[in-house]
Amino acid sequence: MANDAFANATVISQGQLPYSTSLSATGTAEPGEPAHAGSPAMASRWLSWTAAQTQPCRFEEFFNSGTARLAVYTGNTLATLTPVAQGLGSIAFLANANTTYHLVVDSPGSDFIRLNPFPPGGADDLSYAEPISGPLPLQVTGNNIVATAAKDDEDWLPSYPPIATVWWSWISDFNGTIRMDARRSNVTARLTLYEKTPAGSLVRVAIGVDIAVLEVTKTTEYLICVDSTEGTGKIEFVLQPVPPDPPSNDDVAKARDLGSGSVICDGEWIHHATAEAGVVNETPGMFGLPGDRTLWWKWTCPASGTYRISQLGSDRASTIFLYTGSPLAGILAATSDLPEGTLLNATSGTKYWIQIRTIAPHAVRTEINIHPATHEPAYFQTLVGRGYFALEGPDRHPAADPDGDGFPNEIEIACGSSPELPDAQNPRLPNLLPHLSGWKLQWQRDENYLTGGSGLPILLRGETST
Structure with missing residues (x-):
């Protein structure tokens, strides 16, 4: 045979x-x-x-x-x-x-x-760290499939010693804050960032799991070490500048109005947010200690029912507070510090004030999602599970079309194509094409897929479309 x-x-x-x-x-x-x-x-x-x-x-x-x-x-x-x-x-x-x-x-x-x-990228040896450059946001790919750990790799994460470290080097061209987001990797990424001093020594300046935030100085060289907590695989991260000023909805008086839609997606950079004195659940910094960082939204319920207000897609879970009436003296309707958020029994026409608070240093950006929970869609959980983290704020909405290919996120994710990039840039995924009054899936060649999670195989074979 x-x-x-x-x-x-x-x-x-x-x-x-x-x-x-x-x-x-x-x-x-x-x-x-x-x-x-x-x-x-x-x-x-x-x-x-x-x-x-x-x-x-x-x-x-x-x-x-x-x-x-x-x-x-x-x-x-x-x-x-x-x-x-x-x-x-x-x-x-x-x-x-x-x-x-x-x-x-x-x-x-x-x-x-x-x-x-796996895509090549990253050096197994610090001495040969791979240089990366280009305008931010900068997307970098690599892997640690055959990498090893050196005896001097830092062991800062309890129960997860270094196993397969790879290195990149980057020189900053500005003064400010960057976020390193490695959630697109197919491993849980252990991030360690170093600053190279004029004398050539390395000083550790940031650590994180999947997310790290770093204050950078123009013309300074930084060394980026990526490992995985368990196993090895593809590594993909994005270096992204963080806006230097507090967001427009930093104060309760400037709460962002989300309108009265039944499905809402929004988000904001929370890293430089501040706390207001005298505002409920906000404590300003004092005696050299950092204070809370909070942001505000308001939403009017379009129809009575149960809604989920979640933080899926945020860098780190923060605490959500929901109020009715005046946000300064209103009634606390719900609270949650879980990514999946909380369920709210909302009343038609009622305005709800949404406060997100964090003190976590790695909480750089927060996302907020509102949708009915009576027939709760798996869309938002799927969105996060597949690692589409470049979709932020309104671009995360099921009906949004951030890649401009004519197909909304909800259809793209359900069919396995990417909502982040036009399909022509995703040769490993099927294309979505207009067909009569609807659409069709087209493969450029036979495709083989494996399910996530269980790892059990599913073979899908699509013929080249004519």
Whole structure:
């Protein structure tokens, strides 16, 4: 059968990456075949792939991860194979440009496998930190698939010592505040930022998990170290300038009016917000200690019912306070310090005052979402779960079209395309195209998808549209 013998390996083309497929349970061993992952060959299936560029890759199996033996080799014949990586369930290796790799799965059952190259970026060694530059916001991609931890990598996060650190260097061209947002990574990112002194030594100036905030000085060089708390994977972060002044809705008298819509999305930079003396649940700083940072909104309920007011998408969960009547002497209607917010039994025509308060240093930006909870949509949770964090404020609304491709966020997320960028810039996702009075999905080629969370595979095959 195809792919049972080394000579009949399934060839993976560059255009098929990331590649995933199912393998039947009909593999056998052949004479001269090497042992895989420490055990003699028994039921092997072969694939081959020639790397177009140097980049880390992960080769993994999903049905029999506890017993499936995986291996990657170079060489032209069974007798001349040189092992590159071997293991059970999942292995990582550094693929070199123009090199052909032979991949083998050895297990007695059916398998579902994936070969996933990761975008190059980030240096494993501080001495070779990869320089990054360009106007802010600056998006950076990389990975720590084959990275290691050095003995002098700082261990500041309890229970999560450094495991696979990668480094970038950046020189600031302004004085001010930046936010580093790594929530698009497919790992939980452990961030450590250093300032390089004129003498060449490094001083740690910021830390964070997924989010870090840093005061920067023009012409100063900063070293960025990214690790993951568990496992390794793709790393993606954005360096974004934080507006230097308090927002327009910093004071209760200037609360932002959200109108009377049943679905509302808004947001604001809370990092430079302040507290007002004499205002409920606000304590100004004193004796050199920081005070609360608060922002205000007001919303008029369009129809009586239960609504959810949430902070999904915010940097860090802050505390939401909801009031009726005068915000200075009104009635506290609800409060929550959870990202999913709180449920509010709202009355038609009633104006509600919304106060968001934080003292967390990593709470740089806050988002606010309002929607009916009677048939509560999964949209907002899905929006966060898929990592669309560039969508801020009104751009997060289900009916918004921030990428300008004619399709609202709600449809794009439901169909798997990206609401952040025009579909032409997302070759790994299906395109949404107008069709008669509605729309259709179009794949440029066959696509393979894996579900998140459980990791169980779902194979979707879409034919090229004519």
